[in-house]
Amino acid sequence: KQEVTQIPAALSVPEGENLVLNCSFTDSAIYNLQWFRQDPGKGLTSLLLIQSSQREQTSGRLNASLDKSSGRSTLYIAASQPGDSATYLCAVNAGGTSYGKLTFGQGTILTVHP
Amino acid sequence: NAGVMQNPRHLVRRRGQEARLRCSPMKGHSHVYWYRQLPEEGLKFMVYLQKENIIDESGMPKERFSAEFPKEGPSILRIQQVVRGDSAAYFCASSPPTVGEKLFFGSGTQLSVL
Numbered sequence: 001k002q003e004v005t006q007i008p009a010a011l012s013v014p015e016g017e018n019l020v021l022n023c024s025f026t027d028s029a030i031y032n033l034q035w036f037r038q039d040p041g042k043g044l045t046s047l048l049l050i051q052s053s054q055r056e057q058t059s060g061r062l063n064a065s066l067d068k069s070s071g072r073s074t075l076y077i078a079a080s081q082p083g084d085s086a087t088y089l090c091a092v093n094a095g096g097t098s099y100g101k102l103t104f105g106q107g108t109i110l111t112v113h114p
Numbered sequence: 115n116a117g118v119m120q121n122p123r124h125l126v127r128r129r130g131q132e133a134r135l136r137c138s139p140m141k142g143h144s145h146v147y148w149y150r151q152l153p154e155e156g157l158k159f160m161v162y163l164q165k166e167n168i169i170d171e172s173g174m175p176k177e178r179f180s181a182e183f184p185k186e187g188p189s190i191l192r193i194q195q196v197v198r199g200d201s202a203a204y205f206c207a208s209s210p211p212t213v214g215e216k217l218f219f220g221s222g223t224q225l226s227v228l
Contacts (some may be wrong), residue, residue, distance in 0.1 A: 045219075045220075046218060049216045
């Protein structure tokens with residue numbers, strides 16, 4: 001059974017810092033991994049999708065890496081801003097007939113203060 | 115192109131009543147997924163549907179819960195005889211028919227059972 005763990009559970013940083021959020025998963029047989037952002041009382045916004053054959057994906061100030069063999073992914077946020085405050089979730093997709101059956105981590109609650 | 119639309123945003127039911135949650139996928143998306151987020155817990159997969167077919171319902175409680183995605187109209191998640199433990203945020207996601215694409219999530223329905 002796939003298990004996804006995110007560390008740290010919460011993070012508070014001053015504006016402008018670069019930061020790293022970690023995600024680990026127990027079963028390396030994944031199809032892809034997706035990072036999401038969830039704002040309080042709202043839905044999930046997809047940030048980055050990394051296919052199992054890829055090492056990293058970048059979008060603006062965000063960079064996500066994937067080391068499938070070791071079961072790890074990191075989300076790097078450069079020059080953090082107060083607007084980045086949210087819960088960040090990683091989710092792995094087993095693919096095949098289970099495509100779309102994402103296994104989520106518990107999330108990292110990020111607070112960026114001015 | 116409107117995103118995934120869920121309604122209602124908030125639903126209050128008394129114990130024993132029925133709850134119906136609706137989800138309209140993004141245009142061009144034929145795959146729908148339902149997830150549940152219980153208080154203080156992560157997002158858990160419930161069911162995966164394509165038009166007129168249930169593909170994977172391994173995350174659905176065996177009793178009182180059902181889902182459908184008819185040929186016409188939105189996907190419906192139905193909870194009969196609700197209990198307090200059903201109080202949660204229910205999220206719908208959709209994806210295009212091509213495997214490997216991102217899942218896009220709606221804003222969720224917050225169900226409160228009194």
